[in-house]
Amino acid sequence: MRPLTDAQIRASFVNASRSEQKNITLPPDLDDLVWDRLDYLGWRDPKLPNVGYVVLDLDDEPVGLMLRQTDSRARSRPQCSWCSDVQLPNDVVLYTTKRAGQAGRRGDTVGTLICENFECSKNVRMLPPSAYLGFDREAARDRRIETLRERVAGFVREVRGES
Ligand SMILES: [Zn+2]
Numbered sequence: 001m002r003p004l005t006d007a008q009i010r011a012s013f014v015n016a017s018r019s020e021q022k023n024i025t026l027p028p029d030l031d032d033l034v035w036d037r038l039d040y041l042g043w044r045d046p047k048l049p050n051v052g053y054v055v056l057d058l059d060d061e062p063v064g065l066m067l068r069q070t071d072s073r074a075r076s077r078p079q080c081s082w083c084s085d086v087q088l089p090n091d092v093v094l095y096t097t098k099r100a101g102q103a104g105r106r107g108d109t110v111g112t113l114i115c116e117n118f119e120c121s122k123n124v125r126m127l128p129p130s131a132y133l134g135f136d137r138e139a140a141r142d143r144r145i146e147t148l149r150e151r152v153a154g155f156v157r158e159v160r161g162e163s
Contacts, residue, residue, distance in 0.1 A: 001057045012055055023048070024066070025046055041055040050069040053065065054067060065159055067097045069093050070111070080114050082155070085115070085124070087123075090115050090123075095113075099160075100161060128144070
């Protein structure tokens with residue numbers, strides 16, 4: 001994704017109230033991020049337990065979501081619905097997010113299972129194991145990156161009420 005500034009990120013949230021927006025702690029290392037290895041920007045708020053954020057460049061416009069991790073832990077380890085990593089290098093938790101606009105103000109939320117610390121971009125860039133003789137691991141990796149982007153975009157559109 002293209003690099004975003006503090007101001008762009010702060011202005012991007014579609015489902016946070018004004019006071020919530022003011023309380024958002026932005027990632028401390030924006031200048032050091034390798035943006036072209038990120039399919040979305042995701043981080044947890046260091047000051048607010050269970051709160052995380054996802055910012056996606058959707059049709060050249062940054063769209064930010066505020067998410068909350070629910071307390072319930074699944075009994076079996078779930079799969080991330082964005083990167084669907086099968087090697088599970090990290091925990092996957094249920095995040096819920098308010099729908100944008102009126103629906104969200106009524107308390108309408110959307111939930112999804114995703115990597116606890118938003119490791120998806122890293123996970124999809126690992127070369128998958130060879131599935132069979134002649135298996136094109138790099139093409140498989142490219143497909144996973146593409147799929148991740150589609151899924152995050154689909155989720156953001158759903159939150160915005162576009163799907
Ligand atoms: Zn993931």
